[in-house]
Amino acid sequence: MDFEDTAEEAAYRAKVREWINANKASIRAEDHSSRAEAVTAAKAWQALKYEAGYVGITWPKAVGGQGGTAMQQIIFNQEEAKVNAPTGLYAIGLGMCIPTVFSHGLSPDIAARYVPVAMKGEEVWCQLFSEPAAGSDLAGIRTRAEPDGDEWVINGQKVWTSGAHLSDFGIVVTRTDPSVPKHKGLTMFIVDMKAPGVEVRPIKQMSGGSEFNEVFFTDVRVKDTHRLGAVGEGWKVSLTTLMHERLAVGGKPASAPGVQEMIELAKAIDLEEGNALEQSHVRNQIAEAYINDRGIALTRMRTISALSSGRTPGPESSISKIVVANTMQDMGAFASDLCESAGLISGENLPHLARFQGSYIGSAGLRIAGGTDEILRNIIAERVLGLPSDIRPDKDIPFSEATRLS
Numbered sequence: 001m002d003f004e005d006t007a008e009e010a011a012y013r014a015k016v017r018e019w020i021n022a023n024k025a026s027i028r029a030e031d032h033s034s035r036a037e038a039v040t041a042a043k044a045w046q047a048l049k050y051e052a053g054y055v056g057i058t059w060p061k062a063v064g065g066q067g068g069t070a071m072q073q074i075i076f077n078q079e080e081a082k083v084n085a086p087t088g089l090y091a092i093g094l095g096m097c098i099p100t101v102f103s104h105g106l107s108p109d110i111a112a113r114y115v116p117v118a119m120k121g122e123e124v125w126c127q128l129f130s131e132p133a134a135g136s137d138l139a140g141i142r143t144r145a146e147p148d149g150d151e152w153v154i155n156g157q158k159v160w161t162s163g164a165h166l167s168d169f170g171i172v173v174t175r176t177d178p179s180v181p182k183h184k185g186l187t188m189f190i191v192d193m194k195a196p197g198v199e200v201r202p203i204k205q206m207s208g209g210s211e212f213n214e215v216f217f218t219d220v221r222v223k224d225t226h227r228l229g230a231v232g233e234g235w236k237v238s239l240t241t242l243m244h245e246r247l248a249v250g251g252k253p254a255s256a257p258g259v260q261e262m263i264e265l266a267k268a269i270d271l272e273e274g275n276a277l278e279q280s281h282v283r284n285q286i287a288e289a290y291i292n293d294r295g296i297a298l299t300r301m302r303t304i305s306a307l308s309s310g311r312t313p314g315p316e317s318s319i320s321k322i323v324v325a326n327t328m329q330d331m332g333a334f335a336s337d338l339c340e341s342a343g344l345i346s347g348e349n350l351p352h353l354a355r356f357q358g359s360y361i362g363s364a365g366l367r368i369a370g371g372t373d374e375i376l377r378n379i380i381a382e383r384v385l386g387l388p389s390d391i392r393p394d395k396d397i398p399f400s401e402a403t404r405l406s
């Protein structure tokens with residue numbers, strides 16, 4: 001494993017740093033204080049990046065991308081994370097939806113209509129996959145699309161759709177043929193989130209925010225030109241999105257506190273037996289977090305090293321995601337415990353604690369989104385350890401029969 005940038009990577013990093021240093025003054029901490037301000041700030045930063053050629057770094061030049069390498073994208077992300085740039089609004093759209101659109105859109109007109117506008121940040125996208133009865137088992141979705149002339153009519157419900165309330169468009173996976181096994185009767189479309197019949201209902205989270213939604217479709221009409229991939233090939237198309245999702249979800253969010261913050265917090269707390277940092281149970285917990293943190297960093301370096309030398313990374317990102325989310329949750333719980341009853345308070349005068357609380361609450365979602373802990377363990381068991389595969393009794397029977405059984 002090679003920890004150093006190659007000469008080209010170092011040159012690219014220097015160029016990126018120079019650009020970020022020249023533009024970072026436009027990122028202000030107060031931009032994150034309210035939802036409206038956060039959206040405005042994210043749009044402004046996205047427009048700057050687009051102008052400078054730092055959007056779609058790995059995408060083909062034919063769709064407006066830079067035709068660059070995965071390493072260049074990683075380097076840009078690493079440098080951008082250091083200045084806490086507001087990128088969340090586009091993580092799903094540009095990270096997952098648009099690559100699906102330009103990889104599977106039926107005509108060049110579709111790419112020309114949607115890709116550049118999304119790259120500039122003028123339109124926001126969401127991913128309409130999960131449903132009340134289909135999450136880990138995505139192929140079990142029930143939202144129907146039925147043909148009607150050169151259009152399709154969509155009816156059904158999605159749930160946990162991040163950012164749907166802020167989105168202009170989405171990619172939706174639907175069932176177009178229930179008479180074949182569940183993976184075979186799916187078809188994907190681009191849907192206009194402002195179309196008649198689309199209703200977005202925000203879900204209130206325990207953090208106080210409402211970042212994801214239920215989305216209801218009632219006789220929503222979509223033109224056949226907005227189909228992604230062939231009819232019945234929606235599973236294959238959705239794998240493009242999910243592959244990008246696995247790469248996008250899993251790293252420690254920039255806002256999550258790390259080991260250093262845990263040390264600072266312990267230093268600032270006096271327990272009955274003395275300063276918290278001097279106590280063995282606190283030191284053990286910090287050591288544990290440090291070991292996990294280093295393990296995550298080195299596993300990530302293994303992925304980066306594979307990309308840098310032109311190899312495809314293995315399923316180690318599944319291992320990282322499990323460890324990242326669980327470490328965040330353990331650290332957040334420990335920090336809150338350490339503060340006793342004050343662990344329940346968050347306020348401007350307790351910045352460390354507020355970040356640990358946020359991280360504790362947010363990590364529950366991270367353990368589910370982009371593959372739950374159990375599903376990732378299944379992947380590791382099957383693809384890394386070569387253990388027998390999970391039991392899938394409904395795999396080869398028509399979906400309509402499988403749902404009657406359930």
Ligand SMILES: Cc1cc2nc3c(=O)[nH]c(=O)nc-3n(C[C@H](O)[C@H](O)[C@H](O)COP(=O)(O)OP(=O)(O)OC[C@H]3O[C@@H](n4cnc5c(N)ncnc54)[C@H](O)[C@@H]3O)c2cc1C
Nearest residue numbers: 127128129130134135136160161162365368369370372374
């Ligand atoms: C923060 C967040 C953001 C999200 N954003 C989006 C979004 O933008 N768009 C979208 O479409 N979806 C989104 N989701 C939904 C997410 O993809 C699903 O929640 C996830 O796939 C799990 O599905 P589920 O909630 O239906 O749980 P289920 O699949 O019903 O799982 C319930 C429990 O059963 C376990 N389980 C299920 N199958 C197995 C198995 N075979 N073996 C062992 N255990 C199993 C799971 O691990 C889990 O503990 C988001 C979720 C979160 C938390």
